[in-house]
Amino acid sequence: MTGQRAAFRRKQAIMRRVVIGLVLLFFAVPLYGMFSDATKDVAGKHWSLATWRTLLDFPKISTKYPDLKTGFLASVGLAVVTVVVMLVLLVPTMTWVRLRLPGLTRTVEFICLLPLTVPAIVLVVGLTPIYSWLTGWLQYFFGPTIGSSTIWLALAYVVLVLPYAYRALDAGLRAIDVRTLSEAARSLGAGWGTVMWRVVLPNLRTAVLSASFLAVALTLGEFTIANLFSRTNLQVAMYLLGKSDAQISVAVGLLSLVFAFVVLFAMSFVGGARSATSPMTRLRRAKKEPA
Amino acid sequence: MADKESGRARGGRRPSGALLGVLPFFVYVTIFLIVPTLIVVIGAFFSQGSFSMVNIKALGESAVKTALWQSVILSLVTAVLGAVIGAVLAYAVSTAREGGIVKRFVTSLCGVLAQFGGVALAFAFMATFIGSGILAGLSSESGGLWLYAWNKGLILVYLYFQIPLMLIVFLPAVEGLRPQWREATETLGGSTFTYWRKVAGPILLPSFIGALLLLFTNAFSAYATAKALISQGTPLLPLGIDGALSSEVVLGQQDVAKAMALEMMVVVAVVMTIYTILDKRASRWLVK
Numbered sequence: 183m184t185g186q187r188a189a190f191r192r193k194q195a196i197m198r199r200v201v202i203g204l205v206l207l208f209f210a211v212p213l214y215g216m217f218s219d220a221t222k223d224v225a226g227k228h229w230s231l232a233t234w235r236t237l238l239d240f241p242k243i244s245t246k247y248p249d250l251k252t253g254f255l256a257s258v259g260l261a262v263v264t265v266v267v268m269l270v271l272l273v274p275t276m277t278w279v280r281l282r283l284p285g286l287t288r289t290v291e292f293i294c295l296l297p298l299t300v301p302a303i304v305l306v307v308g309l310t311p312i313y314s315w316l317t318g319w320l321q322y323f324f325g326p327t328i329g330s331s332t333i334w335l336a337l338a339y340v341v342l343v344l345p346y347a348y349r350a351l352d353a354g355l356r357a358i359d360v361r362t363l364s365e366a367a368r369s370l371g372a373g374w375g376t377v378m379w380r381v382v383l384p385n386l387r388t389a390v391l392s393a394s395f396l397a398v399a400l401t402l403g404e405f406t407i408a409n410l411f412s413r414t415n416l417q418v419a420m421y422l423l424g425k426s427d428a429q430i431s432v433a434v435g436l437l438s439l440v441f442a443f444v445v446l447f448a449m450s451f452v453g454g455a456r457s458a459t460s461p462m463t464r465l466r467r468a469k470k471e472p473a
Numbered sequence: 474m475a476d477k478e479s480g481r482a483r484g485g486r487r488p489s490g491a492l493l494g495v496l497p498f499f500v501y502v503t504i505f506l507i508v509p510t511l512i513v514v515i516g517a518f519f520s521q522g523s524f525s526m527v528n529i530k531a532l533g534e535s536a537v538k539t540a541l542w543q544s545v546i547l548s549l550v551t552a553v554l555g556a557v558i559g560a561v562l563a564y565a566v567s568t569a570r571e572g573g574i575v576k577r578f579v580t581s582l583c584g585v586l587a588q589f590g591g592v593a594l595a596f597a598f599m600a601t602f603i604g605s606g607i608l609a610g611l612s613s614e615s616g617g618l619w620l621y622a623w624n625k626g627l628i629l630v631y632l633y634f635q636i637p638l639m640l641i642v643f644l645p646a647v648e649g650l651r652p653q654w655r656e657a658t659e660t661l662g663g664s665t666f667t668y669w670r671k672v673a674g675p676i677l678l679p680s681f682i683g684a685l686l687l688l689f690t691n692a693f694s695a696y697a698t699a700k701a702l703i704s705q706g707t708p709l710l711p712l713g714i715d716g717a718l719s720s721e722v723v724l725g726q727q728d729v730a731k732a733m734a735l736e737m738m739v740v741v742a743v744v745m746t747i748y749t750i751l752d753k754r755a756s757r758w759l760v761k
Contacts, residue, residue: 194568201565202579205558205636209582212594212633215601215608222605275498282491290495293502299745300510300738301694303711307718307734308509308516310727341505403589405697410718421592421701432600435593442589446581 213436220433233429237437247430253419256332260415261401263336265394268347271340273390276351277382280360294348297341302406309338313411332413339407343400347393354389395449399442513738516731528732537713537733543623544710545740548692551631556685558632559639560647560677566640567647580644583637591697598630599702623708630698635688642687646680646755679755686748690741710737 223230236242244251272294279286297305313334321329360382367381383390405417414422416438423431520527531537562579569575586594601608602620620626650673658668696711707713710733717730 198565198568201561202569202575205562206579206582208636209586209633211608212597212601215606216597218607219600219605225605227605271498271501275495278491278494283495286495290498293506296506296510299742300506301690301696301711301741303694303696303714304513304734304738305506305509307714307730308512309505310718311512312504312509337505341502344502344506399588403591405591405700409697409700410715417592417697420596424592424596424701428596428599432596435596439585439589439593442585443581446584447577450577450581 213439216432216436220429220436222429224429233433236430237433247419247423247427249414249419249422250430250434252332253414253416256414257402257416259333260336260339260404261398263333264339264343264401265397267336267340268343268397269390269394272344272347272351272393273383273386274378276348276355277360277364277378280355281364291348291352294344296344298345302342302404303410305338305341306407306410309407310411313338332408332415335408335411335413335415336401339397339401339404342404342407343393343397346396346400350393350396351386351389354386354392357389358385402438402442510738513731513734516728517735520728528728531729532732532736536707537710540707540710540713541736543708544693547623547627547631547709548689551628551635551692552685552688554628555632555635555639555688556643556681559636559684559688560643560681562636563640563643563647566644567650579640583640585637587634587637587641592701594630594633595698595701598626598633602626621703623703627699627702630702631692631695634695634698635692638688638691639684642684643680646677646684650676679751683748683751683755686744686751690744690748693744694737694741 220233221229221231223232236246275290279290316334316337317330320334323329363381363385364377367377372381402416404415405421408415408418409421420431420434420438423434517528518524518526532541566576566579598620600606602611603609620630654672654676655668658672663671694711696715699709699712700715703709703712707716714730714733714737717726717733720726
């Protein structure tokens with residue numbers, strides 16, 4: 183019987199290595215293609231570090247490829263604003279619904295998951311009139327430069343991240359007893375502000391982190407809305423650069439993928455042995471856990 | 474509405490004050506989600522400000538029909554291939570040690586490829602197969618034109634984010650399989666084949682089909698990769714919408730974009746509804 187088990191395990195290990203090896207090979211080839219393309223001279227004949235050297239030369243980057251600098255800064259700004267607006271909008275609302283308006287739970291959930299059925303490109307079509315109206319008002323209040331700034335795209339990005347953020351926060355809220363916590367705090371004389379800031383938020387730490395992380399990831403990878411509204415974020419800058427200087431854009435593309443991988447890989451070690459999988463997987467699983 | 478009424482009927486706490494707390498949220502989603510959706514749905518039936526079926530009729534044009542057809546086929550093919558390959562990969566990964574380096578590495582890599590793809594993926598394939606790319610020799614005769622064809626290159630490129638997505642979506646389901654179930658099968662005299670045919674297969678089937686549908690909508694609404702790869706023509710529906718939106722030459726094209734967007738929404742909504750039903754069925758076995 184033990185012999186049989188051992189044989190089974192051996193067979194399984196071989197199967198695992200073959201399958202994972204083959205798929206990783208498929209994943210590796212285009213990535214190596216990027217690396218080799220970016221590490222050759224302009225003619226593509228000999229190995230050369232010229233492209234990487236250019237990328238490290240920040241003053242040169244900002245003068246020669248201004249789009250790249252603007253796009254990068256815009257994307258970082260967008261990520262920050264999206265996370266802040268998302269948290270300010272969702273955490274109090276979801277807590278409040280749980281405490282005082284449980285009848286609205288289904289409605290809020292439906293609205294938050296709605297963007298899953300509305301592809302980004304469809305949202306763009308509907309957002310076009312909204313943004314032309316919004317930009318008009320913003321320019322009226324803040325002047326033409328700030329009014330038509332890329333940063334306002336964050337308002338639309340919040341909608342894109344709603345489903346993912348909702349699930350992450352919902353899993354967090356399920357895990358704690360908000361009602362008891364808030365009643366305890368209230369009976370000790372805390373106002374609603376204190377309850378949110380010093381009781382609910384600290385208890386939701388992991389969920390908030392997870393939601394923010396997903397929001398940052400989505401924002402940094404967003405292309406559709408920015409491109410169709412002709413505003414330059416990191417992805418649009420890469421896309422535009424691809425038309426003029428392919429090597430640099432390939433190098434930036436590879437860097438962005440490697441950076442994202444390093445962050446995700448590092449994240450998989452944070453949070454103890456229980457959560458040994460990626461945040462995305464953890465999110466899906468959290469959703470399925472009973473209340 | 475009914476919730477408000479019942480809250481009031483119970484008396485006690487005043488719901489109107491409590492409703493103020495959720496007002497910002499509802500105002501926000503109304504402006505940035507509900508109204509845009511309605512603009513698409515209603516706008517599809519209006520042309521130059523008055524009610525008409527012109528835009529809906531425009532969906533019958535051969536170019537739009539071809540774009541829809543090709544979008545559906547591409548999404549279907551990459552969803553099926555991605556689901557099958559991704560499911561095998563997910564099973565292989567699930568047999569690796571929990572918390573081991575293999576599992577972390579593969580799930581992180583798949584997370585990146587599934588979510589960040591877009592423009593960078595298009596570059597990766599162009600850098601590999603075009604010009605002086607490492608595999609350019611494979612397509613030297615056609616000059617790498619196959620890469621830009623929706624029924625050749627795009628399938629390969631789309632698989633590059635579909636397989637990782639399948640792993641991420643399907644891994645929890647495979648990990649939900651309990652070793653006891655296999656042991657029980659063996660004790661009762663069943664072979665490995667019996668186990669897969671009669672136990673694991675039926676349990677995983679709803680999750681598998683659910684994941685497949687998710688992959689379909691993912692490919693169907695993908696825009697970035699196709700846009701970065703294809704600069705001429707509109708072989709796919711998202712590119713068709715893009716073309717109609719940015720067209721300043723033909724009057725009323727903006728309204729046609731709404732009709733095409735509505736068409737996309739209907740397809741995605743149908744698929745997502747089936748997905749929701751299956752997801753409920755799937756969680757019956759996998760919860761706890």
